[in-house]
Amino acid sequence: MRAMVYRGPYRVRVEEKDIPPIEHPNDAIVRVTMAAICGSDLHLYHGMMPDTRVGMTFGHEFIGVVEQVGSSVQNLKVGDRVMVPFNIYCGSCFFCARGLYSNCHNVNPNATAVGGIYGYSHTCGGYDGGQSEYVRVPFADVGPSLIPDWMDDEDALLCTDALSTGYFGAQLADIVEGDVVVVLGAGPVGLYAAKSAWFMGAGRVIVIDHLDYRLEKARTFAHAETYNFTEYDDIVVHLKKITDYIGADRVIDAVGAEADGNFLQHVTSTKLKLQGGSPIALNWAIDGVRKGGTISVMGAYGPLFSAVKFGDAMNKGLTLRMNQAPVKRQWPRLFEHIRNGYLKPNDIVTHRIPLEHIAEGYHIFSAKLDGCIKPIILPNAS
Known part of the structure; x- marks a missing residue:
């Protein structure tokens, strides 16, 4: 697959990587249809986040289609369109039981504070992110949700972090x-x-x-x-x-x-x-x-x-x-606001960038060029 790869501060590029495999019966593999660059990705891009390793793929805001599921996954099936919160969490530990999904105790060996986050250095678990064609989604019965039929894909994407965090x-x-x-x-x-x-x-x-x-x-x-x-x-x-x-x-x-x-x-x-x-x-x-x-x-x-x-x-x-936002906890109310027309999340999107041009996308976003507020990444744009 093609994926954004970190090569050091201010250096990202698209490379060929192996499609991630199922590693645990609760995993799913999602084919990414849309991702985004987040302001917090710039901390990684500029080399300011500890233990950001060369070869890592960033991206904690993404949606996609389920391509493969592990043997114990019950709530998803191949072909489902899903939105994936940036939090990786087990759903059953002391903190998850209290709705503190961003503080899950079982998904990050460095979990003195934060749980797991896609594409956000090894201080947040070392999980590859969604600025790629495919991504492994752990605890697939817990985090991802089906995208409602009435919801625009870009609006669903923005619910996976930026909108939920602001709310x-x-x-x-x-x-x-x-x-x-x-x-x-x-x-x-x-x-x-x-x-x-x-x-x-x-x-x-x-x-x-x-x-x-x-x-x-x-x-x-x-x-x-x-x-x-x-x-x-x-x-x-x-x-x-x-x-x-x-x-x-x-x-x-x-x-x-x-x-x-x-x-x-x-x-x-x-x-x-x-x-x-x-x-x-x-x-x-x-x-x-x-x-x-x-x-x-x-x-x-x-x-x-x-x-x-x-x-x-x-x-x-x-x-x-x-705190880091417990994303999925915000979705029921946000869905109401979006469906009732009180909120159109993608009104702030300014740039839609093919994955091949992601290095330029990071530069534009980082340098605040061209009135850039929110860039979206399209893995399969021609």
Whole structure:
């Protein structure tokens, strides 16, 4: 099969790899019909994620057709069209039993925190991802779901991570009717979080970013107020000013560690891979939310040191809520919103790229060229 393969920082290419085999009776092999590049893939692309090994295939957002099933798989059959959440999880451990699918204890030998994730380095289990023609799907009776007949393929694809994560971020914020909600970051997850905040009763939604084309999308797609932080001496002071000098009720951090690394990495070329990254957005959230407010974090942070203003958060009486999204838990409600026409996930898709051109796709997305917000990868495009 053809698959995207990592060859080192900023170096990806399409190569021939063996089609993955069934390794366990609960496995399925899925022929990928559509995948996506996620903002968190850029941490891998730039070499900022520990234990990202040469030869790995990225891609944790994908849909496809079941090509083969293991002997104990009961819920899927060959030919089924399926959407696959980015979480790999067993469905039966202590954490899965509590709906914490992203914290499954049985799918990642490094599972001090996160469970398994497709195509996301060996710190997340070492599973190859879906930016390829075929992918092995473990626990096939647990994760994948049939794509509803009425759902567009691109909408189904976006439910496998970006939309579900943005919606989860709004859920974590504990929005109460009339709240002022600030979203930091106008990438796909931030856009979906801003849109979802309205569903949960927000009275005002504000989006902060530094790219004008993404802020324009926040206005048209998420109907948000927008501010470009490069135009202000101190964006936190501005946030206070436009919220009666009290602060926002809820702040959603959809940025996380910058995907292009931090100052120390660039200056020293350190090999420590400080994926903890710069916590600028999180500190803005701590400073910009009101006392007693809530901060929701779904931006990607790593396990290492970050200089977070924890004392300020404590003294302000803040609630901080965070996790990787348990994707499948969000689907029933999201399906309702999509079917009723309140939400069209693929409105944010800007680029559709054949798998053969995925290196160019990564470059466009990474360098923020051509107004790129969300690129989709087509394995079988002619």
